[in-house]
Amino acid sequence: MTISATSTPMDHAPLSPTAATVVADMARRARIAGRALGHSSTAQRNEALCQAAAALRAVRAELLAANARDVAAFSGAASFRDRLTLDAARVEAMAKGLEDVAKLPDPLGRVLSEWTRPNGLKIRRVATPVGVIGMIYESRPNVGADAAALCIKSGNAVILRGGSDSIHSARVIHGAMQAGLRAAGLPVDAVQIPPDTDRRHVADMLAASGLIDLLIPRGGKSLVERVCREARVPVLSHAEGLCHTYVHAAADLEMARRIVLNAKMRRTGICGATETLLIDNAIAPVLLPGLVEDLATKGCAFRADARARAIVPDLPPATAQDFATEWLDAVISVAVVDGIDDALAHIVRYGSSHTEAIITEDAHAATRFLNETDSAVVMWNASTQFCDGGEFGFGAEIGIATGRFHARGPVGLEQLTTFRYEVIGTGQVRP
């Protein structure tokens, strides 16, 4: 654990507990492949992505047959079955996604800052790959292709451990990614999947300190929480998105109705959906009835505090636990607050540091909210559903992070890099 990890050299590190395992061996091969990938040209990495897209299209029939086997064996809930299921359009979307990542700017080699010291030393910070990334995800097969694309583009090797439910699909997709790497003259070990679905591989990935540089879990809260709890490797993740929209006393009422409706109901199952509405006491009597009507018309249920129920008596009462619940459904918690301090206190108490929004025409109040909200993303007069790599203009995202380091919010190519300092002298020695 540690962001800094140790300074132990990778290739002759004291062997980790996983040293003799399949995962350790994969990670060592990934390290070597990742070095080559990190030093390859932009054109070569883009070529690998385009060739992988072509390979994916070429194996479409095989992939759909493999996916049919996965679906036939699947016994879980219908919503998970839908995520697992591929069709021709979804395969094409996956291939198109690879080509889209090829079109994005190269995140490697960017000079993040540079300056010259009085003694003439030129110092610059240059973007470099993170190294070996471990991706642990559930059944959606496209997550593997998307993650591989972002890792190839950013010069990182990746080990993809998807759910065992999608193993046959994952193998065909992996074959296409490796075909792309091979066609571009890049090492196929840059994208690997474990040879079987042994759950031991997940435990080994969590323990692979010094072998894997970064873990990215994608899936339900219990998966993410387990990874955060047990991993001895840095993790980028968010366990939940308990997002708030706060309607300030100086809000434009029409805008507030439009934004709240979108923030809650556009898609209720995404982590950027608003779960709690905070509304200032000063405008609640005029605004809340209309807001409730808008939301109820779209099928939303409510959990309201006593002050909200004093205005709209039909609303069911909320418990403290309701305010701590990420609904991911057509349900909204509602509380009436006494201004910005009260709203901020509610968010500190119940928030998950993901995304919060204020609706107001008062720039001073908005600035305070932006400055004093301790979340990865804070918004003013916009829907929390905009918390998304695509909407941020990143082209693609590998996940959303709510931690405090390195990457927060939507994680795109840029956040899959770290940096080194380059110091260029003309023979300077230190006095």
Place this chain on the structure above:
Amino acid sequence: MTISATSTPMDHAPLSPTAATVVADMARRARIAGRALGHSSTAQRNEALCQAAAALRAVRAELLAANARDVAAFSGAASFRDRLTLDAARVEAMAKGLEDVAKLPDPLGRVLSEWTRPNGLKIRRVATPVGVIGMIYESRPNVGADAAALCIKSGNAVILRGGSDSIHSARVIHGAMQAGLRAAGLPVDAVQIPPDTDRRHVADMLAASGLIDLLIPRGGKSLVERVCREARVPVLSHAEGLCHTYVHAAADLEMARRIVLNAKMRRTGICGATETLLIDNAIAPVLLPGLVEDLATKGCAFRADARARAIVPDLPPATAQDFATEWLDAVISVAVVDGIDDALAHIVRYGSSHTEAIITEDAHAATRFLNETDSAVVMWNASTQFCDGGEFGFGAEIGIATGRFHARGPVGLEQLTTFRYEVIGTGQVRP
């Protein structure tokens, strides 16, 4: 553990194992104080630093008396005793250091990047404090003052756990820091020290996931390694600096002699000192004898591989373990290599990802070395001893990091911040 940590809200988090401890209580108070500090003005934080400097000067006699008690009770090695000992000049330097940090630019609120989306949303990344920092260090009393200064300036609350050898000195210094905060109207809980020297507090800091956001250990390798091994909180650190200077075949020979002598011998005990000399076979016969003479004249000892000994037969032989040793002393390991690939392979095998340098007049070779060396800092035609926050122009540093995330190399004010995204709309909802 995890860089992302969880998204668990801090103030009603599942209680950590340390919840009922002194450290947990300090951390909760630090969280509240840190929020206030993070929202305070630049002028207010600078005022706290200047007032703390004044307070430190005002208690000089008391501090020297407290320090004399620490020194009298100390039974360790003379070099540690020297680091522990304060005198009037060292107290003045500490006070001056606080004032110097006050003069540095405010790292908070910097707009790191900003752009506008086609739908009119303005997005910007803004620098924010990390939160609550835990500093675990050994006996040098000034480390506490320096760390407190950098944390106050960067809006972070800090818990300072210094060595028990310096507890009386630490208490007086802490009093001065809190006097500065108080005089500036800032919460004194922004800088705290444990009430006693119970070693349990260190274990509690390591376990304080969700309560402390970042640990920075400063001290010997065993301290740093323990923190990295046991911490459940992100750590910024370097365990060792096994730095290499590689003299390429196209080096300016005079420059190479000047740089190698400085890189090894200017100060042998700092982490940026060169520990291993790699020298190309093509120039070793003409260069090595002179280099050895320069170093030997200054009192340096050698551990040389067979090829170096074939050129200078008097050199003692090196073992593989010697190349894996951070000497921190007037000793240098020497290996003759066959060009840049061989040099890079040696560094991959033995390096600690800290600082490496190439000496060459060949820009192509230098570029390859800069690109392909996987260390926090890579240098061209300069002494590795320049790896230092002051030399980088950061004004002050809290440590040097060799991990892959967030902060690498010298860690100054800028790296004590993280960021949030601010999204500014005019009522946009997501289609």
